[in-house]
Amino acid sequence: MSSPPSLPPSPPPKRLKTQAEPELPVEAVVGTQIHSQTSAEPLVQTALEEAPVKALFVPTGPSSAGGPAGPSNSKQKARKRKQKRPVPEVYSPADVLFHDIKDFLGKEYVEDTLSQGDSAWEAPEDLHTQSVVELRVGAFTVSGESISAWPQNGTPKWAIIAPFAHPGDLIRAKIYRHDRLHSVADLVEIVEYSETYRGGEGDRRKYPENGCKYFGECGGCQLQPLPYQLQLAHKKRTVQLAYQRYFSLDSSLLPEVKETIPSPKQWGYRTKITPHFDAPPKWSRAKAVPPTHKAKTNGTAVDEEASANGAGDGQSEETAMNAVEGGAGAVIGGKGASEAGPRKWECRIGFERKGRPGVMDIEECPIATPVLNAKLAPERARINDTIMSFTKGATLLLRDSLPAPEPLPSSDSPFDPSTPVLPEDQHVAITNHKLPVYERVGSFLFSFAAGSFFQNNNSILIPLTEYVREAIFPSSTNTTSMTSATSSVDSTGPDPANPNPVQAAGSSPTRPTHLVDAYCGSGLFGITLSPHFERVAGVEISQDSITAAKKNAEMNGLGEKTEWLCGKAEDIFGGLPEKGFEGSKSCVVVDPPRKGCDEPFLKQLLDFKPITVVYVSCNVHTQARDVGWFLREAEARGVKYVVESLRGFDLFPQTAHVESVAVLRLR
Numbered sequence: 001m002s003s004p005p006s007l008p009p010s011p012p013p014k015r016l017k018t019q020a021e022p023e024l025p026v027e028a029v030v031g032t033q034i035h036s037q038t039s040a041e042p043l044v045q046t047a048l049e050e051a052p053v054k055a056l057f058v059p060t061g062p063s064s065a066g067g068p069a070g071p072s073n074s075k076q077k078a079r080k081r082k083q084k085r086p087v088p089e090v091y092s093p094a095d096v097l098f099h100d101i102k103d104f105l106g107k108e109y110v111e112d113t114l115s116q117g118d119s120a121w122e123a124p125e126d127l128h129t130q131s132v133v134e135l136r137v138g139a140f141t142v143s144g145e146s147i148s149a150w151p152q153n154g155t156p157k158w159a160i161i162a163p164f165a166h167p168g169d170l171i172r173a174k175i176y177r178h179d180r181l182h183s184v185a186d187l188v189e190i191v192e193y194s195e196t197y198r199g200g201e202g203d204r205r206k207y208p209e210n211g212c213k214y215f216g217e218c219g220g221c222q223l224q225p226l227p228y229q230l231q232l233a234h235k236k237r238t239v240q241l242a243y244q245r246y247f248s249l250d251s252s253l254l255p256e257v258k259e260t261i262p263s264p265k266q267w268g269y270r271t272k273i274t275p276h277f278d279a280p281p282k283w284s285r286a287k288a289v290p291p292t293h294k295a296k297t298n299g300t301a302v303d304e305e306a307s308a309n310g311a312g313d314g315q316s317e318e319t320a321m322n323a324v325e326g327g328a329g330a331v332i333g334g335k336g337a338s339e340a341g342p343r344k345w346e347c348r349i350g351f352e353r354k355g356r357p358g359v360m361d362i363e364e365c366p367i368a369t370p371v372l373n374a375k376l377a378p379e380r381a382r383i384n385d386t387i388m389s390f391t392k393g394a395t396l397l398l399r400d401s402l403p404a405p406e407p408l409p410s411s412d413s414p415f416d417p418s419t420p421v422l423p424e425d426q427h428v429a430i431t432n433h434k435l436p437v438y439e440r441v442g443s444f445l446f447s448f449a450a451g452s453f454f455q456n457n458n459s460i461l462i463p464l465t466e467y468v469r470e471a472i473f474p475s476s477t478n479t480t481s482m483t484s485a486t487s488s489v490d491s492t493g494p495d496p497a498n499p500n501p502v503q504a505a506g507s508s509p510t511r512p513t514h515l516v517d518a519y520c521g522s523g524l525f526g527i528t529l530s531p532h533f534e535r536v537a538g539v540e541i542s543q544d545s546i547t548a549a550k551k552n553a554e555m556n557g558l559g560e561k562t563e564w565l566c567g568k569a570e571d572i573f574g575g576l577p578e579k580g581f582e583g584s585k586s587c588v589v590v591d592p593p594r595k596g597c598d599e600p601f602l603k604q605l606l607d608f609k610p611i612t613v614v615y616v617s618c619n620v621h622t623q624a625r626d627v628g629w630f631l632r633e634a635e636a637r638g639v640k641y642v643v644e645s646l647r648g649f650d651l652f653p654q655t656a657h658v659e660s661v662a663v664l665r666l667r
């Protein structure tokens with residue numbers, strides 16, 4: 001059992017007053033540009049000329065530490081020649097960014113430049129790494145960074161990406177890297193805050209007390225400075241752009257993207273956090289106690305994998321030195337520094353920094369639930385006490401759980417849905433990835449291993465599963481789909497007005513009686529939607545997840561009604577027909593990992609030919625690709641599916657992430 005949470009809730013009160021805040025000017029999002037220019041002054045300033053930079057934002061680029069300014073010297077040139085210039089993998093964040101750049105600079109210009117070979121990689125002559133430039137920001141990228149044109153006067157030929165700035169802001173930014181048709185920069189200063197887009201007292205960048213104290217340095221929560229309604233609008237735009245870019249069929253086949261469904265909790269919602277730390281560099285360990293174990297031997301609280309930074313010893317050292325140069329203070333005193341005393345390495349436990357390697361120290365994370373924040377302090381102390389024994393970096397796991405129910409519900413004595421919902425201050429934090437976590441979703445209780453997948457924002461799971469139900473049974477939702485998805489916070493059980501919707505639907509040939517939960521994990525959709533179906537099957541590739549789903553079904557008294565099938569990727573639907581599941585009476589919920597569905601899966605889905613497909617996705621870009629593929633392949637077989645609705649769900653407020661739900665119906 002963990003100690004009770006002691007941290008106060010973190011939401012900044014001012015931020016919640018969104019009614020009076022401006023609508024998102026859609027043209028300010030990628031796709032349209034603002035190339036306004038207020039100053040006739042030269043907009044480029046090299047680091048040599050530069051006045052001392054006030055550290056408004058922590059510089060993020062790896063080269064921020066300093067170094068020669070201005071035109072490349074011969075070493076730099078040689079390095080440039082050798083530099084590999086990989087074109088980003090399609091659907092990756094870098095590919096999405098390149099689409100942003102393409103939209104911003106103009107498709108024709110970009111395609112023309114790309115066709116000329118290497119010129120897309122050659123930065124304009126007046127733009128050097130280490131130079132500080134003044135920019136009027138033109139747009140937002142999908143990931144929530146700013147994009148500005150270069151040159152600022154005249155036809156834009158190059159884009160500059162800088163964090164933490166908004167369309168319309170006038171900023172100073174320090175270039176640290178060139179890439180294909182763009183440079184990446186640190187934000188040095190906001191000279192003028194855009195009033196149209198943001199501005200006012202609520203602007204967290206002006207009033208840092210309004211938000212997370214790590215904003216400006218931490219790599220997470222990029223959208224945090226935006227009022228919540230603008231975050232939702234940004235995510236709607238992300239869904240629209242993803243389908244414009246990756247759908248591959250005519251856009252007339254798509255409905256308008258609906259408003260993003262908000263998260264009931266915008267702070268303190270995250271039920272799982274995974275802070276990590278680097279191992280101490282060799283030089284710091286030399287004088288300390290010799291290592292007694294590797295991270296891997298700690299089988300409880302530390303994830304067995306090395307840290308997400310992948311930092312081995314050498315890399316840790318480099319990271320630490322970067323940190324001292326960048327002023328983050330991980331190392332005190334330089335090599336052999338006598339005045340400052342012997343150099344000392346400090347352990348940092350937290351998350352990735354924005355735009356630079358290494359971990360930043362985090363004492364609290366305001367998007368995490370209170371019990372996780374309360375547990376973070378003792379976990380950090382425990383690692384700090386033993387840090388010299390780690391030869392590899394590692395990742396901690398903290399997961400919010402209900403206390404284990406006593407007795408544990410079973411098929412003989414299932415979970416009682418009338419059990420009161422426990423208040424948050426009675427939750428516990430689980431740190432061993434093998435231990436079970438318990439979560440309540442409406443009338444159902446779920447259990448899964450702490451290290452396995454479960455959605456990380458419990459507060460939105462009822463609206464999400466309700467929305468999926470309403471999408472499957474549209475006749476009952478003509479007027480209520482939006483309201484009930486946003487307001488139903490108490491239970492996902494049978495509709496009291498229509499307690500047996502399957503029988504009530506009676507003879508309707510298009511009303512599914514069977515549900516297939518594909519990529520079912522521990523059974524979230526299959527179990528929460530079970531009251532509305534005669535039979536439910538979950539299919540999955542992971543045996544552990546299937547075991548958890550089966551147990552969850554039994555715990556909730558659904559053992560008889562449900563089937564949980566562990567399938568091979570190439571035969572994932574194989575076991576369904578013999579269990580009585582036919583496409584003509586089924587709907588399928590599809591919820592794959594970020595890489596989306598593979599072709600064998602989609603082919604099997606098409607062979608199955610369900611009445612409705614509800615595709616829930618944590619990566620709208622691969623979802624757009626898959627939906628396009630599915631419609632095209634169906635058409636080729638003479639089968640017609642239509643995309644009935646598209647909409648984002650805000651599972652991760654303050655971040656740029658959007659969960660997307662597409663509803664496809666057989667015609």
Ligand SMILES: C[S@@+](CC[C@H](N)C(=O)[O-])C[C@H]1O[C@@H](n2cnc3c(N)ncnc32)[C@H](O)[C@@H]1O
Nearest residue numbers: 454455519520521524540541542569591592593
């Ligand atoms: C995003 S999770 C969704 C889990 C579940 N629907 C939920 O909401 O909790 C994706 C799941 O897909 C499973 N998976 C990955 N590849 C698969 C495949 N080729 N076929 C079936 N399931 C797969 C993973 O094991 C994981 O449980």
